[in-house]
Amino acid sequence: MSTAPRLPPPRGAPALSVSDDQAPRPRLAEPTRGQPPKPLKSPLSTSSSPSPSQSPPDAAPPMASPAAPLALLILLVSLAIAAAQSGQPSSPPRNSTNISDAAALHTVFEKWGLEDGTMPQGYHPCGKLVWSNSSEMEASINCSCSSNECRITHLNVTGYRNITFIPAELFSLTELVSLDLSNNNLIGQIPPQVSNLSKLETWHFNNNRLNESFPNASALLSLQSLMIGDLDTEGYPFNFTGDWVNLSTLSLRNCGFTGKFPNQILKNLNKLTYVDLRSNNLSGSIDLQQYNSENNFNGSLPDQMPQSLEAQLADPVSFAVNCGGKQYTPPSDPSTMFNDDSANLGAADFHVDTNNNWVVSHVGTDPFSNSSGIVTTGNGTNMPELYRTARTSTGSLWYYVVGLPSGKYTVQLFFAEIVIESGSGRRLFNIDIQDRNIMTDFDISKEAGGSNRPINRNYTADVTTSVLKIHLYWNGRGTCCIPHNGTYGPLVSAIRVFPSAETQASPPPAAHTSRHDEKRRGVVAGIAALSIAATVISSSAVYLWWKWVSLVKHRKA
Template identity: 30%
Template sequence: MTNLRIGDLTGEVSSLAFVANMTLLKTLVLRNSRISDNLASADFSKFVNLNYLDLSFNSITGKVSPTLLNLNTLNFLFLGSNNLSGSLPDMISPSLTTIDLSYNMLSGRYPSWVNMNNLHVNLVWNNFVIDNSNNSTLPSGLNCLQRDTPCFIGSPSHSSFAVDSGGKRPIRGSGNTIYEPDDASLQGASYYVTNSTRWGVSNIGKFVDSPNGSYIIDTSRLFTDALDSELFETARMAPSSLRYYGIGLKNGLYHVVLQFAEIFFPDDQTHLPVEYLLLASLVQGDLKETDFDIKKQTNGKSYTVIQRQYTVEVMNNFIGIHLFWAGKGTCCIPEPGFYGPSISALSVFSYDSNGEEDPGPQKNSTTNNTGLVVGVVVCVAVLGFLALAGAFIWRQKRRKLEVEMEELFGIVGRPNVFSYGEIKSATGSFSPSNILGRGGYGLVYKGKLLDGRMVAESSCLLHLIKGKRSS
């Protein structure tokens, strides 16, 4: 036997003993097979033809032996998501091109061979010492993806992030969310952290039957039922495990939205991919979905968007989202190598942020205060201008009215104005003998002014004047 692939088992745990004599194997895959054993239980020095070894997602303990890393024919080694400990050997075989040691308990400083050309190494979520004295050509941000997640602990910088998986430029989605592009060139064991150290991504696995299998997929098909259709033109795919991380988040409750779309399988295809989705804060590790089939969720319709929304508590200023292939479904349609979890976009935001774009850390408080002062000054200036303009208009209207009144008085003369006492004296204290008759406004009195002029006064007007005088 030269090829043995077993994966995603349930039931009783097993050991590595049953493969000890299969020394002719070229490919050995025991991924997620409930193996609980020490790595030294199998003498891999006898596996002289071994090219591909995958023991990931088990409960294997012990150290990574120099013998295993120096097999002359070994190209691909996946030992991630186990309980391996200790430091790494100083030498490896030049034949190795892909090494996954993520999610173990490894420690110490990583050796110089991590700088080898054409070598893809994933050391995420271990206990390595990473400082200026431990230089390497590994992508930056690894220090933020170790078990103690030292970045921004106690001093968070963000309350949201959003990612367009496979995208090439930022996209402003509905709700004013800015989706940052994730077009990192990830391989079988690699990771990426943004320059702003806001989020990261880790990819594990190799498309065994397709040496040129792509980790980013795209389509020219339009999604007419989606609010943000551009998000679904691309997706990131992984043959085994795909994780996204939020770094430096403020602690508290967050709203997580994952967006998927089936873009591989036309509606007339009967072969359906099955995916296994694990979403969790790394503090909680909650399982959210099992056997998640994108196309089944759309009732068999392709090019249709599916959303999953969750409430997750962020602790230690860090969140992790894990998509994991369950080993089910097709591996070869529409062509060999297309299988595993895929995602088009994701967004994570605090319930306090209401989904609005988080500007990130504010680095210059002086600039912010200056902006506030300038804003207040501008507002005061505008209000002052409006007040002066209003006063000017009022004075112009009043002056126009005065001019019109002067013109009227020039034609008809100015009216005579008499006091209540003068009217009372002229009418003999409103003597009945001076009543001339009744008009439309009541009784009309005859009166004689001090200068001898005769006048007629209406009682309605007199009562009005008297009322004003009394008040």
């Protein structure tokens, strides 16, 4: 059977080769004159196709790697995203800080040395919140955020002794509900612009050196806690006009207030649970069961006094007490025994030791501390045992020695600062002996050359009425909260009293008559009564604290 002759392809058309079974063959480029045709390359091929001399004429070209198109696609998408973002600014966070608040805070912090330079673009302090947070210093804020911005509501900057002024920009933070600038070194006047902060609920400016008149704060109707103290001035009248119906904590100690105390203020403050007006010069009559002070208040004392203070007392030649600790006899001086003084006096109480003729009375409480009034330390293995415990108070400590023969006595006070171990904290208090001021702003660490270092101070006192009175009390100065709340007021490790002429033989005590016994019992009862009077007069904080506890329990019920 004959076959039809094959016709040549049209001029310029690619040559086709068809096998007997009519299977298609790869298309070839038009051959160049004098050269064999070359197979076409796949656009996805990474290597050259074999020449006709190396592969059968009907072999298919090699397949591309399957990862190559995916990598190319990822590269193209990345380039597209980068190109789309190249000409556009980055979008701000959804909750950015209010521009006015951010600018005011940055200016305040820059003037206080907490931040440097100009405010960066997109400054968002509500995304940071804390600049410093230690037992000594704190710089922090808190914010309230809506769907599109945050407002600064809390500002705490405490413990910075280099901060001496209040920038005016601070009072542009009109959303503040809490402002704590205590324990700095602020001087001058409390700016009247504080009335701009009408939403304030907590305002603490205590423990600074502000020295001008107190501003009118009548606009601060939301106040719940007001603590402003240590104004370095005197003679200002107590003339608040604020209708602070929500106030629960009021501390205005050592503000130099004078004049008659306006009782109407207390009557209007039905939510008041803590009051402190110590170290002012207020006068007048006041309900002593509801208020405290170390002022010139007068009022009625309770009729009931202890009826069981009788004891057979011997006139002591010397006296020693381990303040805050158990009975102790130093190995180096076995002839001296320091009496036990470990009774927990709580916020305000007294203890009578009828066996050893002495009384200790304590008045003082802090609304943010639950201290027992006794502190101990395990630091310093070389610290003598006598200094490892101490009695302290946020108000006053009285020690009375009863039944001493008339004469001159040496009062030896033992100190060691075992609570404040940082240079940022300062414990300052006054010492009176026999109602005479002996030391003002006594600083244990300064006198001893550091913390955990024992130091003794000797003073001479005249006894003419059989009673020696030692009074250590806080005068409103020093720090209040380093290393924790309630770290202020007097601290004493031990007390020893002995006749100044110790080398001379003391005469034996005279035989006790019933009249003498009655006199001594009267002295002890009188001292106890005095302690109770001081407790009642100076412990409204206790009463109000109990009231606060009952209110809290009532609210939780």
